[in-house]
Amino acid sequence: MALFIAVDVAPELARDSAAAKKLAEVCPVDIFKVGGAGALEVVEKNLDECTLCELCLAVGKPGQVSVRKLYDDGARLERRA
Numbered sequence: 469m470a471l472f473i474a475v476d477v478a479p480e481l482a483r484d485s486a487a488a489k490k491l492a493e494v495c496p497v498d499i500f501k502v503g504g505a506g507a508l509e510v511v512e513k514n515l516d517e518c519t520l521c522e523l524c525l526a527v528g529k530p531g532q533v534s535v536r537k538l539y540d541d542g543a544r545l546e547r548r549a
Contacts, residue, residue, distance in 0.1 A: 472539050473518045475499060475510055478532040482508040487528055494523040520545065 481487050485506025492500045497517035503509035525547040534546035
């Protein structure tokens with residue numbers, strides 16, 4: 469399967485159960501889910517469903533969640549402020 473995007477989540481945010489729950493709630497295409505011990509898991513099979521809505525970028529501090537467009541030389545979408 470060819471992927472068109474990659475999602476990067478800072479480790480400290482991925483371990484935060486409240487943030488994991490929020491990411492799972494805001495994503496309209498179920499890229500995120502809450503795994504064991506409340507930690508965040510990225511559902512890789514759903515990555516290509518990303519609509520670039522940027523809702524996940526609002527969770528956590530600026531730069532803690534980013535979406536890399538692999539088809540655009542890795543251009544990043546991330547909250548700056």
